[in-house]
Amino acid sequence: xQEVTQIPAALSVPEGExxxxxxxxxxxxxYNLQWFRQDPGKGLTSLLLIQSSQREQTSGRLNASLDxxxxxxxxxxxxxxxxxxxxxxxxxxxxxxxxxxxxxxxxVKS
Amino acid sequence: xxxxxxxxxxLIKTRGQQVTLSCSPISxxxxxxxxxxxxxxxxxxxxxxxxxTQRNKGNFPGRFSGRQFSNSRSEMNxxxxxxxxxxxxxxxxxxxxxxxxxxxxxxxxxxxxxx
Numbered sequence: 001x002q003e004v005t006q007i008p009a010a011l012s013v014p015e016g017e018x019x020x021x022x023x024x025x026x027x028x029x030x031y032n033l034q035w036f037r038q039d040p041g042k043g044l045t046s047l048l049l050i051q052s053s054q055r056e057q058t059s060g061r062l063n064a065s066l067d068x069x070x071x072x073x074x075x076x077x078x079x080x081x082x083x084x085x086x087x088x089x090x091x092x093x094x095x096x097x098x099x100x101x102x103x104x105x106x107x108v109k110s
Numbered sequence: 111x112x113x114x115x116x117x118x119x120x121l122i123k124t125r126g127q128q129v130t131l132s133c134s135p136i137s138x139x140x141x142x143x144x145x146x147x148x149x150x151x152x153x154x155x156x157x158x159x160x161x162x163t164q165r166n167k168g169n170f171p172g173r174f175s176g177r178q179f180s181n182s183r184s185e186m187n188x189x190x191x192x193x194x195x196x197x198x199x200x201x202x203x204x205x206x207x208x209x210x211x212x213x214x215x216x217x218x219x220x221x222x223x224x225x
Contacts, residue, residue: 041221049213
């Protein structure tokens with residue numbers, strides 16, 4: 001049974017800092033890994049999708065890496081802004097469903 | 111291009127009642143999945159539909175059911191509501207079943223409160 005863990009559970013940083021969110025999973029037989037952002041009471045916004053054959057993906061200030069063999073992914077956020085404050089969720093895709101981590105609550109202070 | 115549309119956005123129901131939630135996927139997307147999000151359990155997979163067929167089901171009781179129509183729109187139904195069914199129900203659409211690693215796009219969710 002796939003289990004996904006995200007560390008840290010919460011993070012508070014001053015504006016402008018670079019930061020790293022971590023995601024680990026127990027079963028390396030995955031199709032892809034997707035990072036989402038969720039604002040309070042809202043749905044999920046897809047940030048980055050990494051296929052199992054890829055090592056990393058970049059979008060603007062975001063960079064996600066995937067090491068399938070070790071069961072790890074990181075989301076790097078450069079030059080953080082208050083608007084980045086949200087919950088960040090990592091989800092592993094295998095078969096017909098996504099398995100989610102519990103998320104990292106990020107607060108960027110101005 | 112319109113995103114995933116879920117209706118209604120908010121619902122308040124009484125224990126014992128039943129409820130139907132609706133999801134319209136992104137145009138051209140044929141796979142629809144449903145997830146339940148609660149503070150205690152996080153995001154949990156309910157079921158996935160593709161071509162009007164349920165392909166996979168999560169570990170939820172039979173009170174939770176769903177269906178998909180020929181236009182790919184999907185509904186989920188919860189019968190005999192319990193207080194513990196209070197949650198944010200999220201629908202995700204993708205081009206096809208996830209074997210190809212398709213990206214999932216989520217709607218804004220339906221907030222169900224059972225009183």
